Amino acid sequence: MTEAEFLEGYDPNQFPQVAITVDLALIGVVDAKLCAILQQRSEHPFKGAYALPGGFVGESESIDEAANRILSAKARLDRVWLEQLYTFGDPGRDPRMRIITVAHYALLPADRLLEVCEGADDLLLAPIRTGRSEEGEERACAIASDGSALKLAFDHDAIVDTAISRLRGKLDYAPIAFSLLPREFTLRELQEVHEAIVDRTLAKPAFRRRMIDTGWIAPTGKLETGASFRPAELYTFTPKAGE
Amino acid sequence: MTEAEFLEGYDPNQFPQVAITVDLALIGVVDAKLCAILQQRSEHPFKGAYALPGGFVGESESIDEAANRILSAKARLDRVWLEQLYTFGDPGRDPRMRIITVAHYALLPADRLLEVCEGADDLLLAPIRTGRSEEGEERACAIASDGSALKLAFDHDAIVDTAISRLRGKLDYAPIAFSLLPREFTLRELQEVHEAIVDRTLAKPAFRRRMIDTGWIAPTGKLETGASFRPAELYTFTPKAGE
DNA sequence: TGACATATATCCATCACGGATATAACTAAG
DNA sequence: CTTAGTTATATCCGTGATGGATATATGTCA
Numbered sequence A, B: 001m002t003e004a005e006f007l008e009g010y011d012p013n014q015f016p017q018v019a020i021t022v023d024l025a026l027i028g029v030v031d032a033k034l035c036a037i038l039q040q041r042s043e044h045p046f047k048g049a050y051a052l053p054g055g056f057v058g059e060s061e062s063i064d065e066a067a068n069r070i071l072s073a074k075a076r077l078d079r080v081w082l083e084q085l086y087t088f089g090d091p092g093r094d095p096r097m098r099i100i101t102v103a104h105y106a107l108l109p110a111d112r113l114l115e116v117c118e119g120a121d122d123l124l125l126a127p128i129r130t131g132r133s134e135e136g137e138e139r140a141c142a143i144a145s146d147g148s149a150l151k152l153a154f155d156h157d158a159i160v161d162t163a164i165s166r167l168r169g170k171l172d173y174a175p176i177a178f179s180l181l182p183r184e185f186t187l188r189e190l191q192e193v194h195e196a197i198v199d200r201t202l203a204k205p206a207f208r209r210r211m212i213d214t215g216w217i218a219p220t221g222k223l224e225t226g227a228s229f230r231p232a233e234l235y236t237f238t239p240k241a242g243e
Numbered sequence C: 001t002g003a004c005a006t007a008t009a010t011c012c013a014t015c016a017c018g019g020a021t022a023t024a025a026c027t028a029a030g
Numbered sequence D: 001c002t003t004a005g006t007t008a009t010a011t012c013c014g015t016g017a018t019g020g021a022t023a024t025a026t027g028t029c030a
Helices: A003-008 A063-074 A110-119 A156-171 A187-198 A204-212 B003-008 B063-074 B110-119 B156-171 B187-198 B204-212
Strands: A018-030 A033-040 A054-056 A081-088 A098-107 A123-130 A140-142 A217-223 A233-237 B018-030 B033-040 B054-056 B081-088 B098-107 B123-130 B140-142 B217-223 B233-237
Touching: A018 A063, A018 A110, A018 A156, A018 A187, A018 B018, A033 A110, A033 A140, A033 A156, A033 A187, A054 A063, A063 A081, A063 A098, A081 A156, A081 B081, A098 A156, A098 B098, A110 A123, A123 A156, A140 A156, A156 A187, A187 A204, A187 A233, B018 B063, B018 B110, B018 B156, B018 B187, B033 B110, B033 B140, B033 B156, B033 B187, B054 B063, B063 B081, B063 B098, B081 B156, B098 B156, B110 B123, B123 B156, B140 B156, B156 B187, B187 B204, B187 B233
Parallel strands: A018 A098, B018 B098
Antiparallel strands: A018 A033, A018 A054, A033 A123, A081 A098, A123 A140, A217 A233, B018 B033, B018 B054, B033 B123, B081 B098, B123 B140, B217 B233
16 A cells, blocks of 8 residues: 555544644733733633633644734734743643643734734733742742732643743743834843842843843943933844854 | 623634644763764654754643653653743744744753664754854754764754753853763863853863862762773762752 | 932953863783 | 773863942033
8 A cells, every 4th residue: 555545545533633732821021020811701611701812723734823812912922032931731631621821922022012902902911920939939920919919720821831931941041022122222121121030130331241141131332211311222132044 | 880790702723723742852972072962853744854853842841741751751850951932923834834842951960861862763863063152153063974064854953052052051050061971070071061051171170179169969988980090989970059 | 510320341250161181090011 | 010001080270251349431410
C-alpha cells in the first residue's frame, strides 16, 4: 500500500472529539504595576467570570496565526512581543468538552493597554499580585478592585502565573522590556518597568550601566518634556539583527 | 439559562476534527556526543522514515500523563527530567488530518539510552549535530551513520532543534545535566556532559568551582575505579527542596 | 536668582570568572 | 622498589562585572 492509498482510506473520526483554543495573557506595566487584560465572559460556561481573551484555532490556520488574529482583534499589532507560553490540556479544564489551549503571552505598552480597555465594556485592566515568596508557592494572580484575589475562569490563573514567571525569567537576557514602553523612553521609565516586573527596587547606577552596554538602546539626543525637574534623555530600542 | 442547562445542549461536533499527540525528544550524551532516540516508522505516513517516539493523548488523560505513559513505555522512569517543550500545530504538518503535537523532551543517562535502543529493532540512537553558527541559522539536526543530515518525519527536525536550544538555555541555571549521568559521577564526567551540550571546551578550574558552589553536588568520599590514572572522587546530585 | 529634584558621571570595594601554575595521588612500567 | 606519567585537586593572580556611595550637572519652579 502506498502512502497515498493509506491516506485515501484514513478515517479521522476514529478519534475522540477535542478542540484547540489559544488564550492570550496580555501583559503590561501601568502606573508602575504589572497588569493584565481580562475579559468578562458573556456566555456559559463561567458566565460573568473574568477570563483571558482567547478563541478557537481555525480549521486551516496555524497556531501562530490564530494567536496573531486574536491579538490583532484586541490591539494594533506593531511593536508587540507575542510568544507561545505553555499548553494546558487537563481533561476537566473546560466543562463543555476536551479543550486543549495553547497559552501565549503578549507584551504591550501602557498606553495601548489603556486604549484597548477604554474602548470595550467587557474588558478589565487588572493588576497582578506576584506573591512575594511568603511561605509556600509563589503564585501570581490578578487582583480585583477591592484588593482580593480574582479567581479566573477555567485554569487561567495558572496561565497568568506561568506568563509572569516567563516574563521574569527572560527579562535579563532578552530585550522584552522595550515592548512595554513607548518608542522613546527615559532610563528611569525603563527601570520602573524592570522594577515592576521583578517586584523590587534596583540600584540606579548599576542598572544604567547594565542597560547601556547591552547595546539594546541608543540615545536620541532629545529630552523628555513635561517633567517638573531636570528632564532625562530619551532613548530608543535598537534591536540587533534577527530580533 | 443556567450553566448546567447550557452544557446539556452543547454539541461538541460543531468543531473540526483534530487530534492531539505527544512527541518525545529523548536526549542524552553518549561517548561525549549529544544523541537522541529515533524510531523508524513501520506504518504510513512517512513509512520507513525516522521520527521521534510519540503517541496520541488518551480521551481522559492529561497531557502530562500521556507524556509519562509514552516515556515509561521506552525507559524506566526514575531520575528522568521530562518537560513540555513547545506545541506544533501547522495545518499541513501531518498528511492524515489536523494533528497538534505537544512536544516534550526528556533527559536520560547514557546507559539508559543504550539499554533502550539495544532492546528494540526499530530504535536508532542518532548523534545530534548542533550547527556551530556557520552562516545563517543555527539548527540542530540528527545525523545518519554516513554523516549526512537525517531528515526526520513530520516536523520533528524542528522539535529536535527546539529541544537542544532549551537544553542549552537551561544548562546554567537548572540542575539538568545530572539527569544525563549515573547516580555517582566524577567532575570530569560532569564537565564532559556540559561540553557536549554547549559544544565547546570549558576551563577546568572554573568549571569545578562553579559546580561546587551551586550546592547541587556533594562528594561521596568514594573514588572512581577502572581508570589507568589517579581516580577522581565521585559526587552525587543533591537536589534542593522542591526539585 | 536661588532652592530643589533629578540626571549623569565618577569612584571604590567586592566578587565571579578565566587562565595559569603548583602540588598531590594514583597507576603502571622498569 | 623506584620512577615516570597522568590526572586530580588546590592556590594564586589579573580582569571585568556588579553594587553601593558620592559628587557634579542641569533642568524647573517659586
